[in-house]
Amino acid sequence: xxxxxxxxxxxxxxxxxxxxxxxxxxxxxxxxxxxxxxxxxxxxxxxxxxxxxxxxxxxxxxxxxxxxxxxxxxxxxxxxxxxxxxxxxxxxxxxxxxxxxxxxxxxxxxxxxxxxxxxxxxxxxxxxxxxxxxxxxxxxxxxxxxxxxxxxxxxxxxxxxxxxxxxxxxxxxxxxxxxxxxxxxxxxxxxxxxxxxxxxxxxxxxxxxxxxxxxxxxxxxxxxxxxxxxxxxxxxxxxxxxxxxxxxxxxxxxxxxxxxxxxxxxxxxxxxxxxxxxxxxxxxxxxxxxxxxxxxxxxxxxxxxxxxxxxxxxxxxxxxxxxxxxxxxxxxxxxxxxxxxxxxxxxxxxxxxxxxxxxxxxxxxxxxxxxxxxxxxxxxxxxxxxxxxxxxxxxxxxxxxxxxxxxxxxxxxxxxxxxxxxxxxxxxxxxxxxxxxxxxxxxxxxxxxxxxxxxxxxxxxxxxxxxxxxxxxxxxxxxxxxxxxxxxxxxxxxxxxxxxxxxxxxxxxxxxxxxxxxxxxxxxxxxxxxxxxxxxxxxxxxxxxxxxxxxxxxxxxxxxxxxxxxxxxxxxxxxxxxxxxxxxxxxxxxxxxxxxxxxxxxxxxxxxxxxxxxxxxxxxxxx
Numbered sequence: 001x002x003x004x005x006x007x008x009x010x011x012x013x014x015x016x017x018x019x020x021x022x023x024x025x026x027x028x029x030x031x032x033x034x035x036x037x038x039x040x041x042x043x044x045x046x047x048x049x050x051x052x053x054x055x056x057x058x059x060x061x062x063x064x065x066x067x068x069x070x071x072x073x074x075x076x077x078x079x080x081x082x083x084x085x086x087x088x089x090x091x092x093x094x095x096x097x098x099x100x101x102x103x104x105x106x107x108x109x110x111x112x113x114x115x116x117x118x119x120x121x122x123x124x125x126x127x128x129x130x131x132x133x134x135x136x137x138x139x140x141x142x143x144x145x146x147x148x149x150x151x152x153x154x155x156x157x158x159x160x161x162x163x164x165x166x167x168x169x170x171x172x173x174x175x176x177x178x179x180x181x182x183x184x185x186x187x188x189x190x191x192x193x194x195x196x197x198x199x200x201x202x203x204x205x206x207x208x209x210x211x212x213x214x215x216x217x218x219x220x221x222x223x224x225x226x227x228x229x230x231x232x233x234x235x236x237x238x239x240x241x242x243x244x245x246x247x248x249x250x251x252x253x254x255x256x257x258x259x260x261x262x263x264x265x266x267x268x269x270x271x272x273x274x275x276x277x278x279x280x281x282x283x284x285x286x287x288x289x290x291x292x293x294x295x296x297x298x299x300x301x302x303x304x305x306x307x308x309x310x311x312x313x314x315x316x317x318x319x320x321x322x323x324x325x326x327x328x329x330x331x332x333x334x335x336x337x338x339x340x341x342x343x344x345x346x347x348x349x350x351x352x353x354x355x356x357x358x359x360x361x362x363x364x365x366x367x368x369x370x371x372x373x374x375x376x377x378x379x380x381x382x383x384x385x386x387x388x389x390x391x392x393x394x395x396x397x398x399x400x401x402x403x404x405x406x407x408x409x410x411x412x413x414x415x416x417x418x419x420x421x422x423x424x425x426x427x428x429x430x431x432x433x434x435x436x437x438x439x440x441x442x443x444x445x446x447x448x449x450x451x452x453x454x455x456x457x458x459x460x461x462x463x464x465x466x467x468x469x470x471x472x473x474x475x476x477x478x479x480x481x482x483x484x485x486x487x488x489x490x491x492x493x494x495x496x497x498x499x500x501x502x503x504x505x506x507x508x509x510x511x512x513x514x515x516x517x518x519x520x521x522x523x524x525x526x527x528x529x530x531x532x533x534x535x536x537x538x539x540x541x542x543x544x545x546x547x548x549x550x551x552x553x554x555x556x557x558x559x560x561x562x563x564x565x566x567x568x569x570x571x572x573x574x575x576x577x578x579x580x581x582x583x584x585x586x587x588x589x590x591x592x593x594x595x596x597x598x599x600x601x602x603x604x605x606x607x608x609x610x611x612x613x614x615x616x617x618x619x620x621x622x623x
Contacts, residue, residue, distance in 0.1 A: 296390025
C-alpha cells in the first residue's frame with residue numbers, strides 16, 4: 001500500500017496486482033463486506049480495513065507483512081479467502097495454506113484478471129500464523145493479569161542484577177584509607193563565611209572546639225527557614241532531631257571522642273532517603289503523606305559518622321526534574337530559572353550555604369545536571385558502591401547514591417562514610433575505598449575526545465579548563481568515541497522506571513503528579529508499556545557491548561575529562577556504572593534556561609552563572 005494510494009504486491013519485484021484488477025475480482029464476490037472493500041480500493045486506499053500485500057516474496061522466501069489500523073480485520077480475512085476461492089480453481093483456503101511450503105504456488109485468475117501468483121496464499125499464510133498466535137495469546141495475557149493481581153513490595157528488586165564489573169577483569173585493590181588535607185584553626189569572622197565553609201573545615205573547627213556543632217546547626221536551621229523557602233528547596237526542616245544530634249556531637253568532642261572527618265557537620269538528605277518518623281515524599285503528590293519507620297542505610301551511616309541531619313531537601317517528583325508537589329526548586333545564582341534535577345534541593349542548598357553537604361542520587365544526570373546549574377560539586381560513585389537500602393527505587397540497574405558538596409574533598413569524605421554493601425540492596429558491593437588528599441597527580445593519563453571541545457554548546461570555560469590541564473604534570477591522551485546507538489540504552493531506563501511505578505499507571509494515580517506532558521513521567525510510563533521484552537534484552541546486550549568498548553578505553557587512561565554534557569557520557573557512564581566528578585570551573589553570562597516543562601521564565605535578563613566540567617573515572621576508583 002504505497003503512500004500515493006497504489007496497491008501492489010511483488011514476486012521477485014514484479015508488479016502483481018493493481019487496484020483496478022483487485023476491484024474486478026471483488027466485484028465477483030458475494031461477501032457483504034466486498035462492497036465496502038471495493039469502495040476502499042476505488043478511493044485509492046484501505047483506510048477501513050487491513051493493508052493488503054505490502055510485500056510478498058523476495059528470492060523465493062516468504063516476506064509478507066500485513067499491517068492493520070483499528071479496522072475490519074475479519075473483513076480483510078474474508079477478502080483474502082474470496083480471492084483464493086475465486087482464483088484457486090477449487091482449492092480451499094486450507095489447501096492453499098498447506099501449499100505455502102512450495103513458496104512458488106501459481107493461482108491462475110479467471111475473468112481476465114492478472115495472475116495473483118502466490119500473493120494471496122502468502123496472505124493466508126500470515127493469517128494462519130496470526131490464528132496460531134491468537135490460540136495462545138489469551139494464555140499469555142492471563143499470566144500478566146495474574147501477576148498484576150499479586151502486588152509486590154516496592155523495594156523488591158528484580159532477580160536479574162546488574163554488575164558493572166566485566167567477567168575476568170581484575171580491579172585494583174588499594175589499602176583502604178580516608179585522609180583529609182591539612183586544615184587551618186582560624187575561624188571565619190562572619191556567619192555567612194562560616195555557612196559557606198567546607199564540611200572538612202567545619203568538622204576540624206568542631207573537633208578543635210573552635211565552634212560547637214549546636215551553633216553551626218542553629219545557623220543552618222535559620223538559613224533553611226528563610227533562604228531555603230525562597231528557593232523552594234526544602235521539604236522539611238528537622239530542628240528537634242538536628243539539635244539532639246548536634247548536642248550529642250558536642251558532648252563526644254568534650255570527651256575527646258569525635259567520630260571522624262564529618263563529626264558535627266549539618267547535612268541535608270534528598271527527599272528520596274527514608275528518615276524514621278519524618279516525611280519522605282519522593283516529591284510526588286501520591287506520596288506526600290508518606291512517613292517511613294526506618295532510616296535509609298546511607299542515613300544511618302552518616303549518623304554513625306557523627307553528621308547532623310537538618311533537613312529533607314527537594315527532589316523532582318519521582319526523581320525527575322526540579323518540579324515537586326510543593327513548587328519548583330530554584331537556582332541560587334538566578335532564581336528566575338530552575339535548579340535542574342532531580343537532586344534539585346541538594347544542589348541548591350549546598351550552593352546557597354544552607355547545609356554543610358547533602359546526600360543525593362543519580363539515575364541519568366540527577367547529580368551532574370543540578371551541579372552544573374547551581375555550581376555545586378557532585379560525586380556520582382560507581383554503580384553498587386553505596387547501598388541504596390531505604391531509598392526510592394526508580395531503576396534498579398541505574399540508581400546510584402552520591403554526595404553533593406562545595407569542595408571535591410568534602411565529596412570524597414562523605415563517600416568514605418557511606419560506601420559499602422547492605423543485604424537490602426542486592427546490587428551493592430563492598431570494595432576498598434581509598435582517598436588521600438595529599439596524593440600526587442603527577443603522571444596521570446587523562447583522556448579526552450577532541451570533538452567534545454568543538455561542539456556548538458562549548459564555552460570558553462570548557463576550553464580554558466582543558467588548557468589548565470595541559471599545564472599540570474599529567475599526560476593528555478586523545479581518544480576516539482566508539483560509534484554506537486547510545487540513545488537505545490534509554491530503553492532500559494524507561495522500562496525499569498515504568499515497572500517501579502506500574503501501580504501509578506494502572507490505577508491512574510499518575511494524574512496526581514504536578515508535571516504532565518509528553519516527556520513527563522506519566523506519559524513516559526504509559527509509552528514504556530509498548531517496549532517489548534525483546535527490545536529490552538537487546539538494549540541490555542548493547543549495554544554489554546558499550547561496557548566492553550569503554551573498558552578498552554579506560555585501560556589506556558586513568559580517567560577522562562570533558563564538558564559535563566559531552567556526548568554520550570551522561571547516558572553511557574550511567575549505563576556502564578563508571579563514576580564521575582562534576583566540579584565548578586568558571587562562570588558564563590547567559591539568560592535563564594527554559595524550565596523543564598517548557599515554560600519560559602518571565603525574567604530573561606542575562607546573568608553570570610556557574611559552569612562546570614566533569615572527570616569520569618575507572619570503576620571503583622573514585623578516590
